[in-house]
Amino acid sequence: MGAYIARRLVSTVLVMAIVGLFVFLLLHVAPGDPAAIIAGDNATPANIAAIRQRLGLQDPLAVQFMHWTWRLLHGDLGISIFSDVPVMRLIGQRLEPTVSLTLVTIVYSVLIAVAAGVVSAWRAGGIVDRFTMGVATLGFSVPVFVLGYALIYYFAIRLRWLPVQGYVPIARGVWPWFVHLILPSFALGLAYVALIARITRASMLEVLAEDFMRTARAKGASTGAMLLRHALKNAGVPIVTVIGIGVALLISGVVITETVFNIPGVGRLIVDAISNRDYPIIQGVMIVFSGVYVLINLAVDLVYTVIDPRIRY
Amino acid sequence: MKTSRRSIVRAGLAAGAMAGLPRIARAQPATSARTLRAVMQADLRVFDPIWTTANITGYHGALIYDMLFGIDADFKPQPQMVGKYSLSDDKKLYTMELRDGLGWHDGTPVVAADCVASLRRWGSVDSGGQAMMERVSDISAKDEKTFVIALKEPFGLLLDELAKPVTRCCYMMRRKDAERPATEQVSANIGSGPFTFNQAEAKPGAQFVYDKNLRYVPRQEPPSGLAGGKMVKLDRVVWENIGDEQTAMAALQSGEIDFYETPPIDLIGQLESDPAIKVDVLNKTGNICILRMNWLHKPFSDVHARQALLYLVDQNAFMKASFGNPKYYRTVPSIFGNDTPMSNDENTDWFRHGVDLDRARDLFKQAGYAGEQVIVLQATNFAYMSNSEQLIAGQLKKIGVNAELAPSDWGGVVTRRANQGPDDKGGWDIFVTADSDYSHSDPIGVSSLSMAGMNSWYGWPSDDAYEALRRKWADADTLDERKAIARQMQGLAWNSVGTVLLGQWLAPAAYRTNVRGVIGIPEIIPFWNIEKS
Numbered sequence: 101m102g103a104y105i106a107r108r109l110v111s112t113v114l115v116m117a118i119v120g121l122f123v124f125l126l127l128h129v130a131p132g133d134p135a136a137i138i139a140g141d142n143a144t145p146a147n148i149a150a151i152r153q154r155l156g157l158q159d160p161l162a163v164q165f166m167h168w169t170w171r172l173l174h175g176d177l178g179i180s181i182f183s184d185v186p187v188m189r190l191i192g193q194r195l196e197p198t199v200s201l202t203l204v205t206i207v208y209s210v211l212i213a214v215a216a217g218v219v220s221a222w223r224a225g226g227i228v229d230r231f232t233m234g235v236a237t238l239g240f241s242v243p244v245f246v247l248g249y250a251l252i253y254y255f256a257i258r259l260r261w262l263p264v265q266g267y268v269p270i271a272r273g274v275w276p277w278f279v280h281l282i283l284p285s286f287a288l289g290l291a292y293v294a295l296i297a298r299i300t301r302a303s304m305l306e307v308l309a310e311d312f313m314r315t316a317r318a319k320g321a322s323t324g325a326m327l328l329r330h331a332l333k334n335a336g337v338p339i340v341t342v343i344g345i346g347v348a349l350l351i352s353g354v355v356i357t358e359t360v361f362n363i364p365g366v367g368r369l370i371v372d373a374i375s376n377r378d379y380p381i382i383q384g385v386m387i388v389f390s391g392v393y394v395l396i397n398l399a400v401d402l403v404y405t406v407i408d409p410r411i412r413y
Numbered sequence: 414m415k416t417s418r419r420s421i422v423r424a425g426l427a428a429g430a431m432a433g434l435p436r437i438a439r440a441q442p443a444t445s446a447r448t449l450r451a452v453m454q455a456d457l458r459v460f461d462p463i464w465t466t467a468n469i470t471g472y473h474g475a476l477i478y479d480m481l482f483g484i485d486a487d488f489k490p491q492p493q494m495v496g497k498y499s500l501s502d503d504k505k506l507y508t509m510e511l512r513d514g515l516g517w518h519d520g521t522p523v524v525a526a527d528c529v530a531s532l533r534r535w536g537s538v539d540s541g542g543q544a545m546m547e548r549v550s551d552i553s554a555k556d557e558k559t560f561v562i563a564l565k566e567p568f569g570l571l572l573d574e575l576a577k578p579v580t581r582c583c584y585m586m587r588r589k590d591a592e593r594p595a596t597e598q599v600s601a602n603i604g605s606g607p608f609t610f611n612q613a614e615a616k617p618g619a620q621f622v623y624d625k626n627l628r629y630v631p632r633q634e635p636p637s638g639l640a641g642g643k644m645v646k647l648d649r650v651v652w653e654n655i656g657d658e659q660t661a662m663a664a665l666q667s668g669e670i671d672f673y674e675t676p677p678i679d680l681i682g683q684l685e686s687d688p689a690i691k692v693d694v695l696n697k698t699g700n701i702c703i704l705r706m707n708w709l710h711k712p713f714s715d716v717h718a719r720q721a722l723l724y725l726v727d728q729n730a731f732m733k734a735s736f737g738n739p740k741y742y743r744t745v746p747s748i749f750g751n752d753t754p755m756s757n758d759e760n761t762d763w764f765r766h767g768v769d770l771d772r773a774r775d776l777f778k779q780a781g782y783a784g785e786q787v788i789v790l791q792a793t794n795f796a797y798m799s800n801s802e803q804l805i806a807g808q809l810k811k812i813g814v815n816a817e818l819a820p821s822d823w824g825g826v827v828t829r830r831a832n833q834g835p836d837d838k839g840g841w842d843i844f845v846t847a848d849s850d851y852s853h854s855d856p857i858g859v860s861s862l863s864m865a866g867m868n869s870w871y872g873w874p875s876d877d878a879y880e881a882l883r884r885k886w887a888d889a890d891t892l893d894e895r896k897a898i899a900r901q902m903q904g905l906a907w908n909s910v911g912t913v914l915l916g917q918w919l920a921p922a923a924y925r926t927n928v929r930g931v932i933g934i935p936e937i938i939p940f941w942n943i944e945k946s
Contacts, residue, residue, distance in 0.1 A: 133828035140466030150596040182458040183617040252663050264663040362655045364619030372618050
């Protein structure tokens with residue numbers, strides 16, 4: 101197991117290196133000049149050239165890439181071209197809102213989706229099943245921003261129950277923190293709930309049809325024990341897989357959700373950086389996102405061994 | 414499922430808790446009566462108002478820095494940091510004395526040497542400042558509070574340039590900051606203005622916080638434009654960066670923010686119908702939408718092709734496509750805008766004539782147009798630019814011109830427009846942008862009114878006779894002289910066509926009705942004098 105984890109960690113570094121090279125080339129091939137954006141609309145070409153010189157953007161691409169890689173190997177993601185603030189600090193400032201939004205979304209989504217999937221499978225073809233699958237289809241079909249605006253209009257403007265936008269750090273109180281996350285996490289999580297609920301239902305239906313389930317029922321196991329202890333545990337591997345895969349869905353959804361609900365997270369950071377062509381921020385965030393994604397996949401692989409002891413690496 | 418009394422009691426308690434939830438959820442701190450939360454036109458990305466011409470950085474400058482002079486509500490320069498000043502009889506020597514009570518946010522006093530360094534830095538990059546520096550023989554401090562500006566020849570616009578609200582504004586900085594080259598950003602954010610920058614609360618990309626400068630000594634005169642007493646009636650101004658327009662509007666309607674500088678104009682009706690919100694045009698002179706052509710390559714290297722565009726543009730149609738409500742747009746025939754002292758009607762027959770496709774087609778023929786591709790840069794993330802660019806491409810196609818849109822975001826446009834090469838080498842032929850109407854009162858200060866060939870702004874228009882007049886305009890002593898020269902300049906400008914005007918629009922701001930005292934001037938949103946009840 102230890103050797104497996106070590107191998108995976110080494111491959112994580114390789115994946116991140118490939119991501120880094122890809123992102124760097126993509127950014128520098130794409131049109132756009134941060135110096136022109138910094139200088140403002142009335143700036144003359146001479147003003148822009150001076151800023152380009154100052155930022156080192158006149159250097160050949162290979163030289164710029166080597167500088168960036170060298171700094172990266174020393175744990176330095178660079179300095180924002182615009183704000184002059186280290187990228188590491190900017191990401192650090194934005195991490196809490198994004199982690200909060202993602203965690204709240206994952207927790208509520210998994211709880212609701214797994215429960216809904218189990219009940220749907222148990223009562224397959226019934227009203228609850230049809231309702232759950234209907235909501236799941238809706239969850240897949242409605243884009244995050246449409247749902248977000250609808251939620252804002254109804255719950256924040258019409259009913260005035262919840263805030264429209266913004267984020268309150270958890271240090272300033274758990275309740276205000278949570279209240280500001282209700283609408284965004286609901287908007288972000290609906291597709292995730294739909295995904296997990298459908299997989300849970302399908303996986304549970306398969307397991308419920310197994311012989312050992314009939315045996316358990318014949319032995320007099322209660323419905324709860326049958327569903328949770330016997331069926332859900334055996335249906336767990338695909339569910340954990342889809343939870344892991346769904347994190348990618350969440351990461352892309354976070355970018356939109358943070359924009360709609362004005363949450364100052366890493367998603368907003370990268371959106372703003374892209375429109376500004378703030379290369380160090382884009383590169384830094386992409387590296388962090390890809391690292392997180394690779395590590396989550398590793399964690400999912402390790403969880404398999406807990407759910408199914410027959411799996412060994 | 415059995416229903417028991419116990420389950421009914423449980424359900425009742427749960428329902429009671431749910432009913433209380435909304436009140437609990439709304440029990441969040443209301444915005445304080447001494448704090449103004451504002452969403453501005455853009456996110457503040459650069460802190461140095463001399464390093465960039467970005468308007469939002471100019472706003473930031475107005476909060477934390479002060480100016481030697483400021484324009485008043487009638488656009489006349491008035492002393493601000495300067496207490497007394499004099500001009501010698503030969504009009505070549507200005508002597509300026511700083512008023513009492515000026516101090517930097519770090520606690521040190523403002524001295525004349527700070528202003529000398531600031532003037533030199535500003536004069537090295539600002540076009541109006543450069544015009545001043547061309548005529549300056551010396552700027553030096555006489556003592557702690559007095560400095561002089563000695564000129565080689567009289568420069569009647571000097572005070573106007575020092576007082577202008579157009580970026581780059583002539584903000585005063587500490588000597589150690591101002592001695593840095595203008596190509597290096599100053600990000601210390603230490604000024605002597607009415608607000609201090611709260612570094613600890615700054616979250617780039619999310620919010621910036623400005624606190625009342627308790628040591629600031631305002632002038633005694635009532636506030637007027639950038640002149641008069643900058644009386645601060647708030648403890649704090651918070652700039653929230655809400656990138657999404659719908660969300661910002663919802664936040665304003667729900668009272669989470671107090672001020673929204675540029676609500677989307679197509680949704681203004683929704684705000685106008687809300688009794689808790691006031692919609693107010695603060696910059697009464699508005700903005701002019703302008704179209705630039707690339708003079709370096711065919712077809713627009715030929716004057717006939719440029720003149721043809723004048724007969725393709727129906728300003729009302731362009732404005733309607735982007736701004737909808739005629740209450741907020743107008744046509745504009747003068748290169749100096751509608752509402753400036755230089756506005757005039759010289760050589761505007763094309764405007765009175767209106768759209769004439771046949772004439773435009775003929776003019777393209779006279780230009781020797783032979784089906785070359787015309788690349789129209791399309792900035793897809795700015796509705797007014799994108800709409801205008803689609804319209805002009807459509808008009809060109811109607812007369813048989815091979816126009817092609819090149820869509821990208823604004824970042825892509827600003828990069829590509831700097832390319833002086835032909836279309837097949839990544840060049841361009843047309844792009845659209847905007848200037849404030851007020852900025853067109855100063856042909857020295859606004860880049861798009863220069864026609865100095867390769868030394869002029871994107872499009873690189875060239876007209877020596879016009880340039881000679883522009884210089885003469887800067888040297889003129891009186892307003893009447895400048896007005897007369899402006900007429901001559903416009904006469905030439907509409908012959909050679911450096912820029913095509915697409916119309917003027919007014920951008921209303923929206924704020925809660927409990928916000929009062931907002932000063933409306935072009936280019937800057939001053940936060941002094943504002944109070945909340």
